[in-house]
Amino acid sequence: MVLTLTGETAHDRSAIEHAADVLRGGGLVAFPTETVYGLGALARSPEAVARIFAAKGRPSTDPLIVHVLADWPLDEVFDLADPGLVDGLGNGADDELTDELIAAHWPGPLTIVRDKHHSIPDIVTAGGSTVAVRAPAHPVAQALLAAVGEPIAAPSANRFSYISATTAAHVVADLGDAVDIVLDGGPATAGIESTVVRIDGDVLIVLRHGALGIDALTAALDRGVDVVVPAPDSATDQSPGRLVRHYAPATTAVACPAATTPPDDLDGPVCYVGYHDAMPALPSEWTVRDLGSIEALDAVAAGLYTALRELDDGTFTTLVLQLTGRDGIGAAIDDRLRRSASGRVL
């Protein structure tokens, strides 16, 4: 059932209370976040979390992100060696860096991976000893967390390995009756998932580029940190979401660097998906889809998944996805385009 939020306080509050009741009863609620829509269940209920994996067709080897409010005690989700010594965190370098990251970026599109607290069931972390946690900035996500009063495990609300959902309609198209409630809060604003980092002493390992660019991530920190960005097709053991084929349309797709003129012998009909101010010369019979300006990549990210879903309706045999070659949100866009193309780059 889709519950459309109207902005009218009493109406929205009763919709969110209803969704919280469904979660408490072990049900699934899809909800908007500032990145993409999430498919939520109570993180501490293994039975409810099992329904997420079944609904998505997600392998049990791929762990979920746990969503919290930014001011909830961290030692209820992470296993902190010595809670309370430094601003409620432990006293190691890991803890100080976690503390700074959270102060700078929560609530927001940053997911932090650390050792898990024993109350987080193994099914959430795919049996691993670490858990990924983030505090969403979206008011509906926050209201749902406040109403239910405990952590919500939520992957993106799409079928496994397909394009993430950025509207309630995407969720319904992908998951249908497998989800009990869809809270429709309008399109997700960032349009691309959170940035996932693992903290290892003073080193930050970027497991997934995302809505928070690496420059913005580190600029807000007082200390210098080493940022390690593993190659796109590596470290799948550290984060299964790094699989080469992910965020993928059913239509064959191939990624293409911005400055490259693609070959004209691709299987047609072909659609070239790029930026109006960075278009190469293209065969006249190709269709062109303009994602926006390469100088305005936040807007490109916001519309990217809707565009990819529309282009995946069977009209085209080949999609050519133009890479931005840019940093910041550009790196996240390029990561998704490469994975949409199952790693094939012209």
Ligand code: TXA
């Ligand atoms: O923006 C987002 O992060 C959205 C919204 C709903 O919060 N969620 C999302 O979840 O994108 P999902 O499940 O589609 O992607 C989670 C990513 C996957 O790449 C997964 O492998 C990785 O996070 N991940 C989760 N737990 C992990 C862990 N303990 N260690 C390493 N990677 C982990």
Ligand code: MG
């Ligand atoms: Mg996902």
